[in-house]
Amino acid sequence: MPPRVAVVGGGLSGLTAAYQLSLDLPGARITVLEASDSLGGALHTVDFPSGPMELGAEAFIGRRPEASELVAELGLTDTLRHPGPLGPAILTDGRLVPMPVGTLMGLPSDVAGLSGVLSPGESAVAARETDTPLEWEPGGDVSLGRLVADRFGDAVVSRLVDPMLGGVYAAPSSGLGLRQVIPGLAEALDRGAPTLTAAIGELVGNRVPGPVFATLDGGYRGLVSALAEASGATVRSHATCTAIHREPSGYTLTVTGARGSWVENADLVVVAVPVPHAAPLLAAAGGVDGAVSGLSGIRTASSAVVAMEVDRGLDLPELSGVLVATDEPVPFKAMTFTSRKWPHLDTRPGHLVRVSFGRLDDDDVLTADDIALARMAESALAGVCGSAPTILYSRVRRWEDALAEIGPGHADRIAGVRAELADRLPGVEVVGGATEGVGVPACIGSARAAARRLAAGWQD
Ligand SMILES: Cc1cc2nc3c(=O)[nH]c(=O)nc-3n(C[C@H](O)[C@H](O)[C@H](O)COP(=O)(O)OP(=O)(O)OC[C@H]3O[C@@H](n4cnc5c(N)ncnc54)[C@H](O)[C@@H]3O)c2cc1C
Known part of the structure; x- marks a missing residue:
């Protein structure tokens, strides 16, 4: 008898899980419960008068297989596009x-x-890394930011690493674990790379x-839309799940909607909701206190994106965008020159630009209303372009x-x-957001793996 499946959250993770379950459990009756009025979550394309524009994620790492494989399965490979040759700049010391x-x-x-980003003194500190023996415990994990600061000095963290990672994690790298964020680097150290420079060089060289x-x-x-259609799921929007209860046979989900x-x-x-939001849902089921505290203990940051189309009279730098050093006194954390970065979007009447705000423990700027945020984005762009x-x-x-x-x-x-979930709530999986890592490929991988576990458990 095919199972009834409830997927809570209609973002990428929930939809991918629904799709994978439809493949592995043909005939399953799958319902996706989505709190908002539309599917996609942080994948959110809107219509500008000149064409589509992303207000959430804008890209994925194509070198990881998960997203490219899914795109191919759904028959969308022809729509894949890649960035042009321009790179970003770092805004540091007003330059x-x-x-x-x-x-x-x-x-x-x-x-x-x-040398462009570090002072001679800071460069000298960073250069000592290769002469300093590295203590590393194979299989261990450390704070990425602290490791880099210890080895290369604080300036490399605040002017290079945090600006690069800030767009994806919003948390400073001091709070990020090396093994999850750059697994290949942890593995190179496990294999005995004598210094961090050697381990980085190995990855860059390969x-x-x-x-x-x-x-x-x-x-x-x-x-x-391709995922939702391929999954064959019944989609209920404006449907917020507030609790999951274990019953003698299966589960009941309490759902609240407009009616x-x-x-x-x-x-x-x-x-398939952001992990800290998953905790209260599971708490109602009872008996999974460790899982609930494990999930609610993951800190999250909020962010805001201002997407603009601006007249081409503006002298936009020949860059893909601007990353911001953490000690720079500006309210935004990154700026993407979207139509410079993606040649297929450089056909619009105006330049497309995105400005991002909000960092972990420093999201005061997000208390501003939308008009104020838009003005801040405009003035940030004016500051960068002159x-x-x-x-x-x-x-x-x-x-x-x-x-x-x-x-x-x-x-x-x-x-x-x-x-704990497998033991106390069999048939319940938590995916996406931060389980197997942040970002589009990680969410796809997490959702597919969880769906396969559920299908295998059901068929046993
Ligand atoms: C601004 C921004 C830019 C990003 N840029 C990139 C990028 O360029 N590349 C990249 O790889 N990644 C990027 N990411 C990360 C990536 O978008 C996310 O990791 C991924 O989309 C998360 O998908 P998800 O389905 O796990 O969660 P979400 O997208 O958060 O979806 C969760 C869904 O659950 C719904 N929901 C929440 N609570 C309930 C409930 N109780 N009941 C029912 N529904 C509920 C929400 O409404 C939402 O639709 C970005 C993220 C953001 C926010």
């Missing part, structure tokens, strides 16, 4: 300095290339040539608690959560 080449997420493989990032022509909405509350029955449940832009169109979107801090030992924490 735009081109991002040094040969870095790995901002970690340098050759300190000699950092890079496959070709573009790192990819996106979809027409925007992420194409992936969202009141109702109960959904399910044999299998996928919880003259005021003429705004043709703009949209503001806030992302509450959307970016998780993946701290040292995160994988062990999630393994503990999974073990």
Whole structure:
């Protein structure tokens, strides 16, 4: 008998889980419960008068297989697009300095290339890394930021690593675990790389040539609708799940919508909401206190994106965007020159630009209303370009608690959560957000793996 499946959350993770379950459990009756009025979550394409524009994620790492494989399965490979050759600059000391080449997420493989961003004294500190023996416990995990600061000095963290990672994690790298954020680097150290420079150099040297990032022509909405359709799921929007209860046979989910509350029955449940929000849902089921505290202990940051189309009279720098050093006194954390970065978008009447705000423990700026945020974005752009832009169109979107801090030992924490759920709530899986890591490929991988576990458990 095919199972009834409830998927809580209609973002990328929930939709991918629904799709995978439809493949592995043909005939399953799958319902996706989505609190908002639309599917996709942080994949959110909107229509500017000149065409589609992303207000959430804009790309994915194409070198990881998860997203590219899913795109191919859904018949969307023809819509894949890659960035042009322009790189970003770092805003530091009021200057735009081109991002040094040969870095790995901002970690340098050759300190000699950092003279634009470091003072001679800071460069001398960083250069000592290769002469300082590295103590590393194979299999261990450490704070990424602290490791880099210890080895290269604080300036490399605040001017290179934090600006690079800030767009994805919103947390400073001091709170991020090396093994989850750059697993290849932890593995190179496990294999006995004598210094951090040697380990970074190994990864940079082994890079496959070709573009790192990819996106979809027409925007992420194409992936969202293809996934929803391929899953065959019944989608209920404006449907907020407030509790999951274990019953003698299966589960009931309490759901609240515009027209009141109702109960959904399910044999299998996928919880695909940002991890701290998953905790209260599981708490209602009872008996999983460790999982609940493990999930609610993951800190999150909120962010906001102001997307603009500006008149081409503005002298936009020949860059893909601007990353901001953490000690720079500006309110924004990154700026993407979207139409410079993606050649397929450089056909619009105006320049497309995105300005991002909000960092972990420093999101005061997000208390500003949308008009104030739009003005801040406009003046940030004017500051970078040296003259005021003429705004043709703009949209503001806030992302509450959307970016998780993946701290040292995160994988062990999630393994503990999974073990307790398997024991006490069989048939319930938590995916996405921060379970197997932040970002589009990680969410796809997490959701597919969880769906396969559920299907295998059901068929046993
Ligand atoms: C501004 C921004 C830019 C980003 N840029 C990139 C990028 O360029 N590349 C990249 O790889 N990653 C990027 N990311 C990260 C990536 O977008 C996310 O990791 C991924 O989309 C998360 O998907 P998800 O389905 O796990 O969660 P979400 O997208 O958060 O989806 C969760 C869904 O659950 C719904 N929901 C919440 N609570 C309930 C409830 N109780 N009941 C029912 N529904 C509920 C929400 O409404 C939402 O639709 C970015 C994220 C943000 C916020």
